[in-house]
């Protein structure tokens with residue numbers, strides 16, 4: 001696990017190689033194994049591999065989503081806020097779990113924030129994504145995880161660069 005974490009970076013450039021069906025099955029299994037508050041599993045996921053729909057989703061925001069058009073897969077993470085007040089936490093955990101599983105499988109991924117972001121002056125990114133995918137009104141959209149085989153190399157963060165000063169021992173402010 002630590003090796004996966006040491007190498008993990010956000011990947012926004014993808015090769016044209018498609019993701020094998022068995023690999024997509026593993027991503028589905030991994031995301032559904034995510035823990036959630038009280039085991040409510042208030043999430044659902046739209047796995048998008050249709051190029052035209054990926055292109056439309058890549059326009060969800062003015063900045064920070066355009067690379068989705070070149071991804072092989074976008075996982076749209078939705079949550080039912082009526083079913084759980086932890087839908088954001090639960091959706092976030094599911095998002096990172098699938099990112100780490102993707103990394104383990106040799107894929108690259110990047111989180112695209114949708115909640116609290118705007119598509120245009122008039123429309124939220126959430127509403128835009130919901131329209132594109134026919135997501136029912138009672139569901140919220142947290143993120144889209146873009147996934148594909150990497151077409152860029154990034155070095156992992158060096159251990160010396162980690163912010164160890166943010167970890168305290170026993171009491172706030174006390175160094176380990």
Ligand SMILES: Cc1cc2nc3c(=O)[nH]c(=O)nc-3n(C[C@H](O)[C@H](O)[C@H](O)COP(=O)(O)O)c2cc1C
Pocket residue numbers: 008009010011012063064065110111112113114
């Ligand atoms: C909650 C969250 C929202 C993010 N939203 C976006 C986004 O909308 N677009 C994007 O390109 N990257 C997004 N990222 C990726 C971050 O920019 C990235 O994780 C950060 O810069 C650190 O880089 P690294 O993942 O390569 O270590 C998001 C990451 C998180 C955790």
